[in-house]
Amino acid sequence: MPILPDHQMHDWDLTPRQAVALQRELAARVERSDRIADVRHIAGVDIGFEQHGEVTRAAVVVLEWPSLAVVEELVVQTPTRMPYIPGLLSFREIPAALQAFAQLQSDVDLIMVDGHGVAHPRRLGVAAHLGLWLDRPSLGVAKKRLTGQHGEVENQRGAYTPLRDGDEVLGVVMRSRQSVKPVFVSPGHRLSVDTATQWALACLGRYKLPEPTRLADRLASRR
DNA sequence: GCGACAG
């Protein structure tokens, strides 16, 4: 999968202060409206850590749409180069993800990441960051809230309520499965909140996480 | 100052 060349985004040796400054610039480049064509392949991405955080592991599963059949799987491990700082998680996770996408054979039309999209204090969660880098539509599906407020979500599979920060709607809180804590869906790059929500719904199987992310999660945790 | 804080 071709990666958008951009020297500005290659600098990972940043102090937290510098990362925040770069983060603001990148967030301004994230497209918040739909720019998405025919979807043939969806990538599910999960990034985690091993060896007490010394190693970063990225798992990517490519699914065919609409069958959701798996067409490619890949796991890469690379030394971690940044500590965990809330709000700067993408800078810690992305190097491994990029390495995985660089090795991927399939081209993907939509990227679903385990984590937030624009539902982030400075609107640059890992899903937005990765989508921007790869110049692909992306969305984030997170298991915990990072920012924003929301009301109760009806206890019925597929129900959702907006996640907002003041007047701004960042995404939705979705009951992906009955009687299970809801997930946080937000668009990353080139997607509106509504379209991101529809894709999350369309990829729901019988589990809490939508298929792309669930399979990436599973691939990552079975060594 | 105090609490919150994706993975």
Next chain:
DNA sequence: ATCTTGTCGC
């Protein structure tokens, strides 16, 4: 995130 088994409930 990670360290970790069985168990209760929908």
